[in-house]
Amino acid sequence: xxxxxxAEIRRITAPDIRAxxxxxxxxxxxxxxxxxxxxxxxxxxxxxxGDSLGMVMHGMETTVPVTLDMMILQGRAVMRGSKRALVVVxxxxxxxxxxxxxxxxxxxxxxxxxxxxxxxxxxxxRLAETIKFLTGRGVPVMGHIGMTPQSINTLGSFKALxxxxxxWGPFLxxxxxVAQAGAFSVVVEAVAEPLARRITAExxxxxxGIGASPACxxxxxxxxxxxxxxxxxxxxxxxxxxxxxxxxxxxxAFAAEVRSREFPATAHVYQLRRKP
Ligand code: KIV
Numbered sequence: 001x002x003x004x005x006x007a008e009i010r011r012i013t014a015p016d017i018r019a020x021x022x023x024x025x026x027x028x029x030x031x032x033x034x035x036x037x038x039x040x041x042x043x044x045x046x047x048x049x050g051d052s053l054g055m056v057m058h059g060m061e062t063t064v065p066v067t068l069d070m071m072i073l074q075g076r077a078v079m080r081g082s083k084r085a086l087v088v089v090x091x092x093x094x095x096x097x098x099x100x101x102x103x104x105x106x107x108x109x110x111x112x113x114x115x116x117x118x119x120x121x122x123x124x125x126r127l128a129e130t131i132k133f134l135t136g137r138g139v140p141v142m143g144h145i146g147m148t149p150q151s152i153n154t155l156g157s158f159k160a161l162x163x164x165x166x167x168w169g170p171f172l173x174x175x176x177x178v179a180q181a182g183a184f185s186v187v188v189e190a191v192a193e194p195l196a197r198r199i200t201a202e203x204x205x206x207x208x209g210i211g212a213s214p215a216c217x218x219x220x221x222x223x224x225x226x227x228x229x230x231x232x233x234x235x236x237x238x239x240x241x242x243x244x245x246x247x248x249x250x251x252x253a254f255a256a257e258v259r260s261r262e263f264p265a266t267a268h269v270y271q272l273r274r275k276p
Pocket of ligand 1: 049050052090144187220221
């Protein structure tokens with residue numbers, strides 16, 4: 001799929017994604033800007049405005065310091081740049097864990113101020129009541145289980161989890177709880193491949209894998225990671241480009257031409273208007 005007639009464009013909805021369980025793989029990438037959102041829009045089903053923006057755009061060590069206002073600002077940019085993909089905005093750490101009411105209040109801000117189609121929250125069993133509260137009140141929720149980066153301070157590191165079958169129980173419980181609570185899909189991050197496969201086979205909603213399994217109903221990566229712009233990427237990232245090298249080449253050429261006065265050339269400056 002690469003071209004769309006403007007007049008025919010209808011935005012993909014959370015129920016559309018929910019209906020894709022077991023069907024064609026759901027293609028997702030992150031975006032935080034209008035320009036990248038515009039590029040993604042023709043090719044992906046879901047654009048996630050991930051709180052990874054804290055690390056990718058702002059150079060933070062973790063996603064913990066990201067605020068609701070940051071998510072809303074970038075969510076608005078992505079909505080401006082896209083017409084077709086479902087835009088999902090991450091709820092940042094601290095904006096939903098306190099109570100279902102806190103989660104609802106902040107999710108409503110996100111949906112009203114960005115006009116995105118859904119929000120995403122991290123957590124399984126512990127968040128089931130909140131997901132039920134939100135979905136029962138008109139807020140489409142994407143879950144996120146497995147390695148949940150907002151819990152970095154209790155996890156200790158960003159390493160893959162459940163690589164021993166004896167550890168699978170709580171992850172299966174999380175997946176079932178999120179599905180039962182009414183989430184329309186769930187991100188499964190950095191767990192053993194056979195566990196992600198089993199979760200996908202067992203739960204009735206689409207799983208979106210990241211460092212998970214090719215059996216998942218969809219896949220997601222952080223755009224800058226797969227484009228080769230991020231200085232350090234996890235093992236699960238396949239790099240489809242090496243933009244950092246291309247950008248550096250362009251910057252080097254610009255700097256050299258400014259220093260040699262080659263740029264700007266006649267074509268890049270304005271002459272006096274000719275008198276009639
Ligand atoms: O914040 C993010 O980009 C995410 C994806 C990695 C799933 O949550």
